[in-house]
Amino acid sequence: MSFPVQCCTAMVKGNNTEPTDFTLLGFFPGFRHITVLVTLIFLIFTAAFASNTLLLTLICLDPRLHTPMYFLLSQLSLMDLTLSSSIIPKMLANSLSGSRTISFLACGTQIFFSLSVAIAECILITFMCVDRYVAICKPLHYTVIVSPRVCLQMAALAWAGGALTSLGHTAFTLRFHICSPREIPHFFCEVMAVLRTVCEDISVYEKAVVVTSILVLLLPLTLILSSYVVIFQAVLRMSSPEGKSKALATCSSHLCVVGLYFGPGMFIYMRPGSAKTPKLNQVLFLFGTVLTPFLNPLAYSFRNKEVLNSLKKLVGQYQERSITIS
Template sequence: MGRRNGTAFIDFTLLGFFPEFRHTTVIVSIILLIFTAAFTCNTLLILLIWLDSRLHTPMYFLLSQLSLMDLILTSSIVPKMAANFFSRWQSISFLACGIQIFFSLTVAIAECILITLMCFDRYVAICNPLGYSVIINRRVCLQMATMSWAGGALTSLGHTAFTLHFQICSPREIPHFFCEVMAVLRIVCEDISAYEKAVVVTSILVLLLPLSLILSSYAVILLAVFRMNSPEGRNKALTTCSSHLCVVGLYFGPGICIYMRPGAAKTQTLNQGLFIFGTVLTPLLNPLAYSLRNKEVLNALRKLMGKCQSFR
């Protein structure tokens, strides 16, 4: 116990990513460019939804929450990673590591819940359009957002506290570019087989169960879409559904590969590449998937740009 108390709050060392790659500066520079674009796109989308009254609908409210989660996810990881790389100071404090684990897990799990609930929103909008305004009202939207954030925070709090309570082996070097749960567990000195099983169970609940619900819902949705008599209504429904399915693929694909692949802990290089995709590229692609193919968002953007030009 004395050894645990004496070493519990010592800093960790983040080893970074792709140590065998010679041109890491190029990768970091590209990541920073993508991060800047993702930060700008998500902030702009939230601003458009907030300012334009035509976007004050349940779907866009949930989309604004998704953009907020993407902002928090990428902002909790990329700035610290870039600062460590350019300063050559790879350490991270015990508290900062815990905060990074908590926020990254909270947002990742909250996104999973929210994306599943967004599928329910599309199901009601297409399969029961007359009752949509009654079923998906403002109160229900707030409950969806609260459920997503609360579910993510509570699950993350348990995993963060449990991960950091283990005895860490010296030299406390984390083989990753940020404090990620499975990477931290690799430097634990204790038997964590029971906890690793708990992580697998959580992955099934957080990834496979929602994905099964989403795919089942979309099977019903697509049947309803193809039965529509109006070509315009069918095309609009397919556009919205395809955008959401893109987001589903961007989120669940890397998550399943990281946490549910046999021997995933041994292939650290591939995991780091998947994490870069999930924490940097996905937050950029999510708003683009909805905005570039959505006339309402593009019209709101033109309106905002026109106001800015008039103000000048």
Template sequence: MDSRNKSSDTDFILLGLFPGMNHVTLLVSAILLIYTVALTANSALILLIWVDSHLHTPMYFLLSQLALMDLTLISSTVPKMAADFFLGQRNISRVACAAQIFFFLTLGIAECILITFMSYDRYVAICNPLRYALLMSQRVCLQMAAVSWAGGAFLSLAHTAYAMHFPICGSTEISHFLCEVMAILKLACEDISAYEKAVVATSIVVLLIPLSLILTSYVLIFLAVLRMNSPEGRNKALATCSSHLAVVSLYFGPAMLVYMRPSSYHSPKLDQVLFLLGAILTPMMNPLIYSLRNKEVVGALKKALGCCPTSL
């Protein structure tokens, strides 16, 4: 009983990026560069969508929510990781660890839900354009954003509270650069098999079911695109959908490998690589993919940059 009480007050120790690896300074510097690009690109995308009236459409509203989630997601991990590395401080309190888990899971799950809604938006726009204004009204878009954020927060709160209630009787060293559910569970001194099943069940709900809905939407979209008579319309539809599918693969791939593998197949190095891809690289890539492959966003950016000199 004493050991449980003691473990509930003990700080965790984050071992950081690939302990024992040479040239970690270069890796951290590269991550800070990625963070800067992600911060700039997502902020610029949100600002463009907000100020340009041509981008006040359901698709771009949902895209601005995705950019906001990406911005918050990468900010929940990189500053702490960089500060720990350069200051040599590896301790993190249980409260701070729980907060990081909560925000990370909230944003990850919310992105998954939002990306599913974005695929529905493209399905309606291409397969049912006459009812688009009704099915994707401003009220519906706000509800989609609210469901994404609230759904992510609800599921994250349940998992965070349950994962953090396990007592830590031995080492408090986390083989990761952030507090993460699966890494915390490895330190628990109780049987966690039931909770691992709950993690798999949640993964099916927030990963496999949305992915199946997304793939179904795009099968219907591609069938509709093939029936289009206008080559210009076909190319525009394919360009928009290919950008979204690229984002889908960037997010769902690493997430499924992290949370849908048996615990016996988890290794600290592989998990860190997957988190670097999903939690750091993807938030940088998302706005670049949507911006560079989208003529409307590029046009809005050129317009904004062209107006800057005249406004000074």
């Protein structure tokens, strides 16, 4: 009678000691020049981190940049920093150490932050379009419509919308039974890559992901493009060449940001059979988590005279302090 009891006890212990960690297969398995690629990613990530931190510092310290447009832009930079910092350091550490494991908690954290920030960015960029629409089409009512309180509400809604939506998807994804050997074909815990390791029928949930993608990507993009039709009509009716060029400059910068954020997202989540092309998805995610945070300050901010003047002022103050101390 003792043998079955011992056998069952061993099975229970075996189930309790079943590993919960995941293995990240990394990007481009078999790539010969992986050290060069990792070094390049590290350099771009460092430059992106520094440029976004500098932009946040300038917006916080210079009162001339305390406007709705720059406040929303500061939130976009903060989201870029959050997204990159939750993915790239772990990826670099795994690449350098040779270890490809990631704990269950760390994997869930990556899923939550990557989805949360990605959704929040889409909402925020849509609000930035509303800001441009009011500034160009209703300039006399701009300070009333886009007040500091409204800007805070926009930022809060973007962060909260992303976090709540992501929380639901993270909870659903991690409750599924994962097949051994728990290998994720990606360089981080991305929700679609994790779902490829599930042993259950998740066709209903995959449809829910598609619906979420349409709501988060297609509807905001439609609203943005529709708004720009009205904006460009208003710009063409402007009599002042200087005002027209300034309006076109800010609109072109925002459209660049729209392309940087919405383009990769639509290719990943709204392309038929996207789950069957992991290598292409990894390239798009590298673009979104490394290049986009690097290009965003360059496209939207450091081409702007106001930001450049603020940077010169900050550098001048630093030099004066250095001379005084010496």
